[in-house]
Amino acid sequence: MPMDANEIERLIKSRIPDANVTIRDLAGDGDHYAATVIAESFRGKSRVQQHQLVYEALKGQMGGALHALALQTGIPSS
């Protein structure tokens, strides 16, 4: 079942409260998204660790209900 973009944002923010989340529905089918997650709390973490935090936030939906989420993470540029 496809996932709503708002639901994705809500899940990410529940785990990473300081996250600035931008989501684009790539195909307009509610199934292929690109998300940019910028958070100060990512500072000092590797890219893999940053992505793992986001995947954790999505509680196993990734690869399941959420078929494709192109993910980009980063820290705020002051």
Next chain:
Amino acid sequence: MSIQQFIDNEVKSNDVVLFMKGTPQFPQCGFSGQVVQILDHLGVAYKGINVLESDEIREGIKAYAQWPTIPQLYVKGEFVGGCDIIREMFQAGELQQVMQDKGVVGKTHA
């Protein structure tokens, strides 16, 4: 040998390993295909493992790296990233640096 031991052995006994859908010659998923293209462009030798051939490996590799998606790239025993991270690193020139730092040298490209 358990599946986790099998994966661990593959990751540690090959310099560069890509767990992917399909084969380097015939990727069966766009994300896997992108990483193949990047590795081919860098000219590094790598071993491709097709997770579509085994549900055990397909699920096992997700647990191994605590990473929910495929492809997964390992260099010298270390998980470097999935498709998005690899592409981002490649575009920033970081992937080339990682390969160099770990002593994995491409065939061409100065």
